[in-house]
Amino acid sequence: MPSLTFELSGVYNHSRVEKLAPQIQLIAMASPGRLGRIPNVASHAARGSISYVTSLGSDEDFRINGWASYIGPSRLGIGPVLGESQGDYVDTGIAMRYGDARRGLSLTLTNLLDTRGNRFSLGTPFVEGNEGYLTPLRPRTLRIAIDVAY
Numbered sequence: 001m002p003s004l005t006f007e008l009s010g011v012y013n014h015s016r017v018e019k020l021a022p023q024i025q026l027i028a029m030a031s032p033g034r035l036g037r038i039p040n041v042a043s044h045a046a047r048g049s050i051s052y053v054t055s056l057g058s059d060e061d062f063r064i065n066g067w068a069s070y071i072g073p074s075r076l077g078i079g080p081v082l083g084e085s086q087g088d089y090v091d092t093g094i095a096m097r098y099g100d101a102r103r104g105l106s107l108t109l110t111n112l113l114d115t116r117g118n119r120f121s122l123g124t125p126f127v128e129g130n131e132g133y134l135t136p137l138r139p140r141t142l143r144i145a146i147d148v149a150y
Contacts, residue, residue, distance in 0.1 A: 003052055003053050003054055004050070004051070004052050005049075005050070005051040005052075006048075006049070006050050007047070007048065007049045007050075007051075008046075008047070008048045009046070009047050009048075010044070010045065010046040010047070011042075011044065011045050011046075012043070012044045013037075013038075013041055013042065013043055013044065014043070015037050015038040015041065016037055016038070017037070017038060017039075037074070037075070039074070039075060039076060039077045040074055040075070040076055040077075040086075041074055042071050042072040042073065042074045042087050043072045043073060043074065044070075044072040045069070045070060045071050045072050046069070046070045047067065047068070047069040047070070048067065048068055048069075049065060049066065049067035049068075050065070050066050050067075051063070051064070051065040052064050052065075056098070059100040059101070060098065060099060060100050061098075061099075061100070062096070062097070062098050063095075063096065063097045063098075064094070064095070064096045065094070065095045065096075066092075066093070066094040066095075067092065067093055067094075068090060068091070068092045069090065069091045069092075070089075070090050071087045071088070071089055071090075071091070071117075071119075072087055072088060073085055073086070073087045073088040074086055074087045076120070085118070086118040086119065086120060086134070087117070087118070087119075088117065089115050089116075089117025089118075089119075089137060090113065090115050091110075091111060091115065091117075091137060092110070092111060092112040092113055092115070093108065093109060093110040093111065093112065094108070094109050094112065095107070095108040095109075096108075099147070101149065102148065102149050103146070103147065103148045103149070104146070104147050105144075105145070105146055106143075106144070106145045106146075106147065107142075107143070107144055107145075108141075108142070108143040108145070109140070109141070109142050109143075110138065110140070110141045110143075111137060111138060111139060111140045111141060112140065113140075114139060114140040115137055116136065116137065117136070117137045118134040118135065118136065119134075119135045119136070119137060120134070120135040
């Protein structure tokens, strides 16, 4: 069926930091034996989507697209100071659009499962008590939009 599209992708990353520059060693406060994985890179991730398009008249069409993405766990930095854990969440959404090339009406619903997670964990290594910094996922959101091209 040419109007139906499936996509599936994934990544697996097995990495580790073996040596740090002396300046970074001080900031990271990590012992050489505990450097860990490359910072800010998830160990694994997967994404799947399905799209459907159908013609509804001479120029109009209807499109629907649903997706789910899993972002595996990671850490912002190296050592105990630079970042809490982040990632390890599922992000989902569905989008629909009716219209033609010049104008359309769309409805988008994101974070269908109202998942809570930490997209990016950044505090400052120079201030004590900076735990708890995070960038949360956007809560479940409904968007209705009209688009016009000139």
